Amino acid sequence: MTSDTTRSAAVREAALTQVPAALADLGSLVRIPSVAFPGFDRAEVQRSAEAVKALVDGLGIFEHVEIKTAVIPETGEEGMPAVLATRKARNGRPTILLYAHHDVQPVGDDSLWESPPFEPTLRDGRIYGRGAADDKAGIMAHIGALRALVDALGPDFDLGVNLFFEGEEEAGSASFAQFLSDNADALRADVIVVADSGNWDSETPALTVSLRGNARFTLDIETLEHASHSGMFGGAVPDAMLAAVTLLATLWDSDGAVAVKGLESRDAATPPYSEETLRDEAGLPAGVSPIGRDEILSRIWNKPSITITGIDAPSVRNASNTLSPKVSVVISTRVAPGQAAADAFAAIEAHLRAHAPFGARLAFRDVDFGDAFLVDTSGPAVEKARAALESGYGRTPVDIGVGGSIPFIADLVREFPGAEILVTGVEDPHARAHSPNESLHVDTFRHALLSEALLLESLDASE
Template identity: 80%
Template structure:
């Protein structure tokens, strides 16, 4: 009779032996430029979905494996292709839903990449390439963990498994809520693992227990009916750039902390984290000071932030002696856990309208909202996940907050209120997700695969009613 210990040893061996093939498959996925943003070719996103579906079918574990789309609510559009696979639980075992996304961010300035963004490159113990960490590594961690479980215990295990590999997370998950509604029966689970976050460092695993929310919008500032000569009218006529600069400056105080009335903060303990670590992980030069007040992690995890992420204005090369009649900016705000994103947006819009200089006309469009998330850490799934992470990495896991947002988790909570949600990931602080030279730390990936394989093995021995 197979003992629990021998099963776990077999999982360990299978996970370790499967890493080379998992990395090869990850490299093949990285080569597909699956950017789901508007204006980019949609064919690579479809090709990426088909490649992921082939990997899932190759597991030989699922009763159904399909590529599906859902409507974007309020439009005539269809969302990007997602991979959905299902395997029913048996003999009272729980069902686990494994989530990741196969779409990636645009590459930005290719001149800043040390190797081609869609050519996976090994360098210094890391795999470089767009999506190598965020989040094709999440896809492959799920696939590799399931391969290890199958090799160790066979394909006749009792654990129920559903896979949902989304194709538009980086582009805002516009059809996500509709996809959940359309496929609720197939996706319903006792435990949901979202592999789209990070770890404390390359050697220490983490469970993400809080995420800031977000709101993003475009603001147009108009002061003139048409462009005018800056020499003839400058000094008497306010141009839109001047008004925009003055208006944006009111969003922060002298310390760089957000100065918008109505935005809230969360009070919670944070672990030690030095300014030196911040400088190293964020790339903050020695002569540039951090902003905000309080512990560094409280500023990142528990307080709001506001960032201007884009601006439409005359470029340097096209500069002329002209008063700009209107300027548009994109503003991205992170919302502290405990505040609704729509309430935060309302506070920011009210602040901007109240502080518009010289009677500048403001218009707000393209609003997007994602609510914050706090994990209930009292459930059995969290305890089991911590145990698996400790065994997989060889050190205790850390509960972390994340300054970024995963807005669709609020949709998961709403659609599946009884599910326990675990937010994990394969990234470390130097992964540079969304940035040039994105990379995956190979040892972190190995440990993440092993940890998830051990988690699956533990759940395969658990009654869903326990």
């Protein structure tokens, strides 16, 4: 048996041994309601950061571990607390930056949860709870993999390791770019692992090689100077809801595909993926048809989509016989890889202004951009990651695209242009991140932790 084989076997055994402790620590993190959105208790995000820092301190391998914030340039406000740790490389070894985030999405409607959202609950091989998958499991995959490396190789291994556990990813990473700029030297690395994506299924690992961008904004649609009686003036005066419904309908064609001139698509092959799989993973019931055209995964990975994610209008409970003067909607556009988010927004704005009915007045605000991402798969770290995933899961990994967005990756590319960026994750298609009953598949987590430990060992062994 070679020395390399011995090392790898020791790391494998240590990683599998570390899984129960990692899951227990994950449960403790899930109990902290670390929602970073405005209106939620910032103290809980601070408490979450302190709990994560304690886990990092417990590794005993870092030269510096601290909780840090950065100022949001646009507002001058302090961003949410992140955990930063650094350890210099030795003897010519590379440095790896491990990223995840400890903040979580709001719960939403409590009544839709089958168990309390901040009480981790094990059912049918899954741990349920807000953040159990997205992304406190990413933090614990990193921590567990490092624990395994220490157990197998001792604390004096040569690999450089930096950690960045963000506290505001779900709320838009408003201070992310400034944080990178403020701490560029501490975060600089040869390889960056972003543990905030998913896998092909619960048994097959994936490396995310493309992400759609995002252009999100609030649109105000106004037709009247004040509300009026719908019986007195209805039929002659356009209310804002009529204008909104009429205008928003122009964003899609009869198939539900985006119908905005200037929004681009990417031409790239996708693996086979059936409508039955889509229905199962998305919860699409019989009788409701999928939207769009072409291959299903191409619609999700390579084409734009537009979703109305929020609306301010009179509620059903408060409905009265009134012509509404103003309606506001939040529009979220997923932008195909290869198109800048700003260009996509310009196309949508032009479309909406050109199609505004009845002379409705439009205003655009709270505009937020995140560019798409394409991975350069030619680097040596990508090959090591694929090998580690195959060894950890026992299955050949799949290169996937993701319809969602991780806008801050564009900031990483800009700040560290020479780094290889690997987007991995612990989620499977049934994790329901951002939704009620979010959950983590325990076996997927076990394989993810093992795979990352094997990746760290292979990087430590390379010069």
